[in-house]
Amino acid sequence: MKHFKHLTKPYIVWSFVFVVIPLLLIALYAFTTGGNSVKILDFTLRNFVKFLEPTYISVFLKSIKLGLTTTSICLIMGYPLAYFISKFNDKAQDLLILGVTIPMWINLLLRTYAWLNLLADNGIINNLLSIFGISPITMMYTDFSVTLGMVCNFLPLMIIPIHTSLRKMDNSLIEAAYDLGANRIQTFRRIVLKLSMPGVLNGIIMVFLMSISTFVIPKLLGGGQYLLIGNLIESQFISVGDWNFGSAISLLLAIIILISMRLMKKIDPQDE
């Protein structure tokens, strides 16, 4: 084993160059002013103070709210789906999971664009409704369209980890629970659900992480005025050009995600 250790060295260098250094740079930008000037480092907390302005705080809270909504919907839809899939034989399970992942092979942008045609005021859904004499419903550029877009894009991220934890569960544990007098509901609650908690937690973390930081979906389905924290960061880098403020928001977001992941891991699936 010893001489294999040297083989990890290139990866350590690689991750240092491409992960650690950029992170340090973001931290450096967040605590300084003066854009790309690296000759004079003007340390300040101004970028963080700026974030406390009501406009930005409301964007932040909206992002959190939307992230939580998306995660909850994904969980409510994803768990039964994952459970249902895990009841099939191995071959069928592989096929169904493939079905779940196929949409992810298509570019996120395209997938999201497709909803535009469906949800627009003169889109397919409203056209169908008009056949029944229902006047057009505004669906685009609302919380509904953004949430819908996020749920559709991120649902596989919830299903896959939950399905994995359900699939690897030893069937004899379920038989043992029945054998000891637990009915179907008790068995599900006390055994299946508890043992699939690691998958549920991973799914929650993944979906929440993706939905809190996305900027493509709110931009396309929410319209130009629809600002989430991801759009805020994007605009600071791309259009406004305040890299320092953008870095500060990124850093805050990273810290918030880190804290929420910690909290999730703390939830002990073992206590009853």
Place this chain on the structure above:
Amino acid sequence: MIAPEQAEGSPVYKYMNKLIEIRNLTKNFDDQQVLKGINLEIHENEFLTLLGPSGCGKTTTLRIIAGFEEPSDGEVLFDGIEISKLPPYKREVNTVFQKYALFPHMNVFDNVAFGLAVKKTEKSVVKQKVDRMLKLVGLTGFGNRDVTLLSGGQQQRVAIARALVNEPKVLLLDEPLGALDAKMRKEMQAELKNIQQEVGITFIYVTHDQEEALTMSDTVVVMNDGDIQQIGSPTDIYNEPENRFVAEFIGESNIIEGIMIEDFLVEFDGIRFECVDKGFEDNEEIEVVLRPEDLDIISPKKAAITGEVKSVTFKGVHYEILVETNTRVYMVHTTDYSEVGLKVGLSFGPEDIHVMYPMGSY
């Protein structure tokens, strides 16, 4: 503690109260018939073992009794009531699984308490019962341990306690000692037997290990290929195998085709021997079982059957010696060493000859 009436007598007849009756049970998986219509009675307090090679249907039989499989045809009567359609959680049986199937997210106490917890038993009663069970299996003080960190033998004990705490009428055990090492297995065999006698319920035990079956059981059911081959006490099964399969599966044996000349007289290898078997037709073709440990090597001058030592293998307690005669090779187990190539004679008494019907006609 062995109850006095259990020390002697034929166990098949001493149990009066029939608890489970299996009638004409069949089970098909796809096109394959794994149970071909078996009939079996299981009594109160009986330690019954289903013994057979893998694929003989013994585990399927157990799973049907437990309720994990539904029979394709036939009946399972429990206390006279047909139960084969009942779900497992409505049956008065509990199972000890092959790989224990302990709940990994619960400690020892909660695993054992599971059956009581789902029945909403009062906490103080649960504690009392679980503690008593842990004591019975020798795990007092282990309540807070993580089950995944226990040794195989300890996990085994937790699984037994978890099943017994529900006070089932029947405990089903599916090759429970298979994952343990040889020494541990011996200890657990004795302990299982003790536990069974202490709690005084029926054990149905599935194994492919003939020694395990003979050591622990009151009744052994030998199965092969979806059929029951023989039901009897361990001594009956060993000493009076009903056919070639049973004789070969239970212990080692020399099986010789012969002719039953008349009651108490059998002929094989061209020589007539006195025996203790009767009830066959005169001149009926039969097979004779001679257990290797019943054969003795003596001087060729004194013996009816003589031959030459072909090989000698040291087996620990005894030597396994192959003696080639004019007609066949006999296997002999003896503690006395012989030289390869030595001319020897074989001796055995009338009670060592076990006559059975040949395979196929049974």
